[in-house]
Amino acid sequence: MNIFHHIRDKVEKALKTLAGRGVLPEDTDFSHITVEAPRDPAHGDVTTNAAMVLAKPAGRKPRDLAEEITALLRDDPDIGSVEIAGPGFINMRLSEAFWPRLMDAVLELGEAYGRSDLGQGLKVNVEYVSANPTGPLHVGHCRGAVFGDALANLLEETGHEVTREYYINDAGAQVDVLARSAFLRYREALGEDIGEIPSGLYPGAYLKPVGKALAEKYGDSLRNMPEEEWLPLVRDFAIDAMMDMIRDDLAALGITHEVFFSERTLHESGLIDDTIRELRERGLVYEGRLPPPKGKPPEDWEDREQLLFRATEFGDDIDRPLVKSDGSYTYFAADVAYIRDKLARGFRQLVYVLGADHGGYVKRLQAVNRALSGGEAELVARLCQLVKLFRGGEPVRMSKRAGDFVTLRDVVDEVGPDVVRFMMLTRKNDAPLDFDFEKVTEQSRDNPVFYVQYAHARICSVLRNAREELGEEVFASAGRPDWSLLKDEAEMTIVKRIGEYPRMLEAAAKAHEPHRVAFYLQDLAADFHALWNKGKESPHLRFILKDQVDLSLTRLAFLRAIRYCLANGLHLLGVRPVEEM
RNA sequence: GGCCCCGUAGCUCAGCUGGAUAGAGCAACGGACUUCUAAUCCGUAGGUCGAAGGUUCGAAUCCUUCCGGGGUCGCCA
Numbered sequence: 001m002n003i004f005h006h007i008r009d010k011v012e013k014a015l016k017t018l019a020g021r022g023v024l025p026e027d028t029d030f031s032h033i034t035v036e037a038p039r040d041p042a043h044g045d046v047t048t049n050a051a052m053v054l055a056k057p058a059g060r061k062p063r064d065l066a067e068e069i070t071a072l073l074r075d076d077p078d079i080g081s082v083e084i085a086g087p088g089f090i091n092m093r094l095s096e097a098f099w100p101r102l103m104d105a106v107l108e109l110g111e112a113y114g115r116s117d118l119g120q121g122l123k124v125n126v127e128y129v130s131a132n133p134t135g136p137l138h139v140g141h142c143r144g145a146v147f148g149d150a151l152a153n154l155l156e157e158t159g160h161e162v163t164r165e166y167y168i169n170d171a172g173a174q175v176d177v178l179a180r181s182a183f184l185r186y187r188e189a190l191g192e193d194i195g196e197i198p199s200g201l202y203p204g205a206y207l208k209p210v211g212k213a214l215a216e217k218y219g220d221s222l223r224n225m226p227e228e229e230w231l232p233l234v235r236d237f238a239i240d241a242m243m244d245m246i247r248d249d250l251a252a253l254g255i256t257h258e259v260f261f262s263e264r265t266l267h268e269s270g271l272i273d274d275t276i277r278e279l280r281e282r283g284l285v286y287e288g289r290l291p292p293p294k295g296k297p298p299e300d301w302e303d304r305e306q307l308l309f310r311a312t313e314f315g316d317d318i319d320r321p322l323v324k325s326d327g328s329y330t331y332f333a334a335d336v337a338y339i340r341d342k343l344a345r346g347f348r349q350l351v352y353v354l355g356a357d358h359g360g361y362v363k364r365l366q367a368v369n370r371a372l373s374g375g376e377a378e379l380v381a382r383l384c385q386l387v388k389l390f391r392g393g394e395p396v397r398m399s400k401r402a403g404d405f406v407t408l409r410d411v412v413d414e415v416g417p418d419v420v421r422f423m424m425l426t427r428k429n430d431a432p433l434d435f436d437f438e439k440v441t442e443q444s445r446d447n448p449v450f451y452v453q454y455a456h457a458r459i460c461s462v463l464r465n466a467r468e469e470l471g472e473e474v475f476a477s478a479g480r481p482d483w484s485l486l487k488d489e490a491e492m493t494i495v496k497r498i499g500e501y502p503r504m505l506e507a508a509a510k511a512h513e514p515h516r517v518a519f520y521l522q523d524l525a526a527d528f529h530a531l532w533n534k535g536k537e538s539p540h541l542r543f544i545l546k547d548q549v550d551l552s553l554t555r556l557a558f559l560r561a562i563r564y565c566l567a568n569g570l571h572l573l574g575v576r577p578v579e580e581m
Numbered sequence: 582g583g584c585c586c587c588g589u590a591g592c593u594c595a596g597c598u599g600g601a602u603a604g605a606g607c608a609a610c611g612g613a614c615u616u617c618u619a620a621u622c623c624g625u626a627g628g629u630c631g632a633a634g635g636u637u638c639g640a641a642u643c644c645u646u647c648c649g650g651g652g653u654c655g656c657c658a
Contacts, residue, residue, distance in 0.1 A: 036597070039604085049600065052638070062638065086601045087638055132658065169658055263658090293654055294582055302656080317584060317654095324656045331658050359585045360653040383586070385651090427594070430586055432651085434593080443620045446593095446607055454620065462617045469617075500597090507597050519595065522605085526622095533622035537613070544617055581620070 001105035002116065002502040006078070007046045007092065008035040014072035015050065023068060024058050037500055044083070044091035045496065051088040062088030099492075100483035102499050106561040107481075114568050118506050119160030123346050126152040128353035129250065129257075130167040133242040134178045135204055137249045137408040140355065143384045143433065145408070146424040146574070148353035149255045150514035151382070153572045155351075158509040163347070164257045170239050171263040171334065177201060178242070179235035183222070185211025186234065190220055210241045252412045253420065254574050266337045272329050275337040276307075276322060284310050284371055285322065309336065314367035332364065339368050343377055351512065352381045356430070359383050382512055384429050390436040415441050418575045422449040425518040425573055443581070448522050452566065453578050455525035458532065459563045460579040462543050466556050469544045474553070481557035482550055488541055490531040491558070497524050498565050505572075514573065521569045528562055 011033070018024045033054075038047040051066035058065050066084040073082050073092070080095035106113050128148020131141050149164070156162045169175075181202040188194045189211040197203040214222065214237060222230040243260070250256070266272050279285045288308050292301045308319040309332075322333040342350055350369060354361070362381040369379035389396035389406060396406060412420055419440050426448050427433045443450050467475065486495065501520070508516040535542040543555045567577040 032599090034597090034600085038601080039596090040601075043601075047600090052600080055638075089601070172658055174658065290655055300656090304656090306655080321655055326656080328656095330656070334658095356586070356652060358653085358658095362585075383652095385586080431594075432587085445621075447620095448606090450620075451606095454618085458618065458621090465617055504597070511598060513598095515595090516597075519605090526605085529621055530623085532617085533613080533619085536616070536619085536622080542617060581618080 001102055001109070001113075002506075003094070003098075003102060003499045004035045004037075004046065004503045007048075008033075010073060010076055010078070011035060011048050011050055011069070011090075014069050015054070017072055018068055023060075023065075024054060028054060028057055036503070037496070038089075038091065041493075041496070043085060043089070044081075044093045046092045046094065048090050048092075049088075051084075051090060055088065066090050096484065099495055103481070103483050103495065103558070103561055106498060106564060107557060110564055111568060111571075113564050114502050114505050115157055115159070116502060116506055117159040118509060119155060119158055122160050122348055124155050124160045124162050124349040124351060125165055125342050125345075125347040126155070126162060126351040126353070127165045127167055128152075128351075129246075129255075130169070131246065132169045132174055133239045133246065134174055134202060135242065136206055136245055138405045139387055139389060139408060139411055139435075142253075142408050142411060142420060143387050143424045143429075144353045144355060145250060145253060145255055146421050147382065147384055147429055147514065148351075149253075150421070150425055150517070150573050151351065151353070151512055153574065154505065154509050154514050154517065157572060158506055160349075160509075163259055165259040165261060166257040167338065168239075168243065168260055168262045168264075169331075171267055172331065175235055175239060176231065178238050179231050182207050182210045182214065182238040183230065183234050186214040186218075186222065187211070189215035190223065206245070207238070210238050213237075213241065249407070249409050249412075252409060253417050261338070261341075263334050263338075266334050266341070267329065271341060272333055272337045275340050276333065278340075279309065279336070284313075286310065286319075288319065290318065290321065309364075309368070310371075311364050311367040314370040316363045316367040320364050320367075335365065336368050336372075339365070339379075340372050343369075343373050348377045350377060350379045352379070354381060354383055356383045356385045380512055382429055385432045387424070387433045387435050390434060390439075392438045393436065396437075411435075411437075418453075419449050421574045422452070422518060425515045428513070428515055448518070449575070450581075451529075452521045452525045452570070453575075454581055455528045456563065456566045456570070456577045457579060457581045459528070459559045459566070462559055463556060463563075466544050466552070469546060470549065470552060474549055478553050481554040483554065485551050485554045486558060488531075488534070490527070490534050490541070494524070494527045494531060494558075494562060497527050498561060501565050501569070517569050517572055521566060521573075524562070524565060524569075 012030055015024060015028065015030065019026055019028060033048060033050045035046060035048045038044060051069055052062045055062040055065050063084055066088045070082045070084060070090055073079055073090075078095055078098045079092050081093045083091045085091050126148055129137070129141055129145045131137055137145070152162050152164050177200065181197070184194050184197065184201065185207045188208070214234060217237070222234065276285065285307055287305050289303060289305055290308070292303070302325065304325065306321050307323045308321055311320045312318065320332050321330055322336070324330055339350065352362075352365060365381065366379050369377060414437060423435060423440050424433070440447060440449065445451060486492065504516060504520050508514060531541070543552065543559060545552050570577045
């Protein structure tokens with residue numbers, strides 16, 4: 001039950017009637033019409049800009065057109081009153097008979113309240129995290145991980161067919177460095193004194209268990225091999241170990257990807273070769289030269305003829321090289337093949353959740369998508385800004401030396417997955433985020449995680465109490481809630497907020513902005529806390545009133561509806577609603 | 582130098598992809614507990630939406646140009 005869709009249908013029906021009468025052109029475009037809640041509740045429950053948007057095509061003044069539209073809406077039983085305001089807004093107040101239907105629907109739908117078919121089953125691939133398999137995830141990965149996961153949930157909830165995917169960068173030089181680093185730890189495990197880890201190798205202690213495991217598996221047989229023989233063995237072993245670790249870290253945050261896609265398989269299966277052949281056939285590549293990079297001294301710049309993708313024809317600033325000077329493929333070449341593969345798997349929306357430092361990469365990805373999908377698919381890139389860590393207001397210092405960085409696991413272990421997940425979504429993705437270890441575990445108003453959880457727990461507390469206070473027999477013989485008993489302004493504020501939930505989810509999904517769910521939950525929690533406290537000054541507003549059973553039962557049903565809304569939103573964010581604090 | 586992101590109350594940020602008098606929280610000040618959990622709530626105060634133009638019924642939002650902060654810029658991934 002989405003009240004805004006409901007009213008929109010009525011408005012569009014009225015507009016079609018007007019089109020039939022010749023007031024509007026037959027082919028009028030309705031796409032810019034909004035049907036939404038006005039910012040000021042005094043303006044009513046639902047407002048539409050239809051008259052203002054269509055005034056020009058109709059060749060009439062907005063307020064005149066509004067008159068014609070309202071005449072057709074006025075008799076609708078769901079609409080209590082209609083008014084024209086300001087430059088031509090049509091403000092509607094829903095009839096008293098309408099709200100009970102909404103509340104009944106919320107209770108009936110329960111955990112399904114908010115789901116929609118907005119996406120029409122569109123196949124969406126959400127790629128997120130995709131960290132190099134060379135070490136544990138650090139805090140920097142946290143935000144993208146949580147953002148991507150919440151976005152995937154959000155899209156799923158709004159009717160998209162979602163695949164969560166992780167791209168494993170297991171083909172480049174950095175995994176050879178990983179192999180050499182692991183080999184050193186292997187020699188260490190065999191009793192050798194390896195001294196200090198040479199610069200250029202990964203110094204982290206997390207490779208020690210890998211070295212030990214290698215020693216157990218291979219004994220000292222690797223030690224006598226030439227590098228070209230042991231390296232592939234050690235590399236594959238180490239990558240597997242790193243990916244196991246990464247999967248564990250993600251699991252600790254409640255994140256599970258459906259597909260882990262290996263870059264190396266693109267090389268080995270010949271998919272990149274195929275892709276480049278196809279590009280050649282379609283005339284999308286050519287041999288050419290690039291200008292040297294600007295802004296940087298071109299130290300080792302070598303002007304050469306190379307194979308270039310015609311990215312500029314698809315909106316990029318410069319054509320992009322596919323082959324390195326040593327003849328191997330660039331990272332970009334693999335990415336082209338990867339996009340081609342995603343399209344071949346039927347995805348029509350490719351979502352990339354990236355760190356802000358990859359901003360420069362977006363245009364070329366979009367160029368590839370345009371070239372290969374011919375406009376059939378959309379590529380959406382979302383950039384996550386970095387997270388600054390604090391402890392009691394003081395910045396947490398991290399030095400890259402000796403692997404002394406804060407890992408994702410450190411953070412989750414200290415404050416818990418729910419706090420991490422919620423906090424990561426309390427800011428728009430492209431705004432920097434401060435994360436203070438002390439503040440996020442504080443139990444106070446300025447900690448949004450706590451604030452929302454507390455509202456949920458309070459509701460559960462009342463629901464628990466009610467059984468004792470009112471007696472089991474009251475519940476056994478309870479009829480349907482009489483929603484007309486909810487008359488107070490604070491109660492109606494909440495009813496309307498609940499009504500906005502489905503629309504908020506759709507807007508968030510369209511914009512790919514899961515943080516809106518977090519903000520909505522804070523608003524709903526605030527509405528609830530306000531009502532709670534109002535019950536202190538005005539005892540008749542309390543939820544449990546022993547001498548008014550029908551009213552109490554209705555308010556308890558009301559609480560269950562609020563609870564569904566809070567819990568559903570929290571679930572989307574991957575945060576567990578708690579029943580007690 | 583090119584491209585991308587950001588600039589909104591003293592601070593941290595929202596602002597529903599063009600709507601009505603720009604909103605929360607923190608900090609400041611003044612109030613509300615014999616509790617269904619005061620871990621909360623109510624009230625007061627606080628603004629040339631970085632600047633200037635433009636688009637139109639209407640701009641914090643869209644376009645152009647500046648100012649300031651961050652990121653990025655072939656053969657790393």
